Amino acid sequence: xxxxxxxxxxxxxxxxxxxxxxxxxxxxxxSYGLFWYKxxxxxxxxxxxxxxxxxxxxxxxxxxxxxxxxxxxxxNLVISASQLGDSAMYFCAMRENSNFGNEKLTFGTGTRLTxxx
Amino acid sequence: xxxxAQSPRYKIIEKRQSVAFWCNPISGxxxxxxxxxxxxxxxxLLIQFQNNGVVDDSQLPKxxxxxxxxxGVDSTLKIQPAKLEDSAVYLCASSLxxxxxxxxxxxxxxxxxxx
Numbered sequence: 001x002x003x004x005x006x007x008x009x010x011x012x013x014x015x016x017x018x019x020x021x022x023x024x025x026x027x028x029x030x031s032y033g034l035f036w037y038k039x040x041x042x043x044x045x046x047x048x049x050x051x052x053x054x055x056x057x058x059x060x061x062x063x064x065x066x067x068x069x070x071x072x073x074x075x076n077l078v079i080s081a082s083q084l085g086d087s088a089m090y091f092c093a094m095r096e097n098s099n100f101g102n103e104k105l106t107f108g109t110g111t112r113l114t115x116x117x
Numbered sequence: 118x119x120x121x122a123q124s125p126r127y128k129i130i131e132k133r134q135s136v137a138f139w140c141n142p143i144s145g146x147x148x149x150x151x152x153x154x155x156x157x158x159x160x161x162l163l164i165q166f167q168n169n170g171v172v173d174d175s176q177l178p179k180x181x182x183x184x185x186x187x188x189g190v191d192s193t194l195k196i197q198p199a200k201l202e203d204s205a206v207y208l209c210a211s212s213l214x215x216x217x218x219x220x221x222x223x224x225x226x227x228x229x230x231x232x
Contacts, residue, residue, distance in 0.1 A: 107159030
């Protein structure tokens with residue numbers, strides 16, 4: 001089974017509108033972390049936001065917020081007031097304990113977001 | 118604060134040749150990671166170092182890939198000999214290696230094309 005599922009391969013959104021990127025995850029580990037990264041065409045993975053499994057409140061970082069629904073195992077990224085510079089690939093990732101005793105980051109397949117002027 | 122540095126940014130080689138990538142993590146970061154990102158996919162962990170020791174190399178094709186982090190700072194990843202399917206972006210990341218909010222920070226990557 002996929003550990004991280006991103007069901008939207010691509011999205012087109014009008015500039016200044018809000019956008020929600022979907023992410024569902026699968027784990028039996030009670031302690032885990034969820035991350036969102038942005039990857040522009042330049043290739044660098046840019047950290048956006050983090051949510052811990054025990055956090056009571058949804059994480060927010062500027063225009064980014066994470067809609068964390070633990071029972072549904074979903075961690076959707078919400079970008080408010082989208083800008084042209086938001087056009088990029090977005091990856092959801094989960095950190096959990098691996099069989100080797102380390103904490104391992106597993107990525108989804110990504111969503112390509114295109115902002116239309 | 119300087120980010121994760123990688124070189125080269127681009128490399129084109131023919132199959133069966135050798136190639137090496139270099140990574141310098143963020144100062145003070147104990148944990149270093151190498152990922153392989155094939156076009157259209159998310160990054161996949163190849164190897165994880167804690168200081169100069171290997172923590173996880175379960176997905177590293179050890180018959181052709183090797184990595185080292187001799188002094189616990191910078192690291193090199195080598196492929197010898199390269200295959201066509203090794204064409205990918207190789208990303209290096211680093212983190213403090215402690216705490217529940219331990220975040221990995223990535224370098225710009227090296228785009229490898231094997232012809």
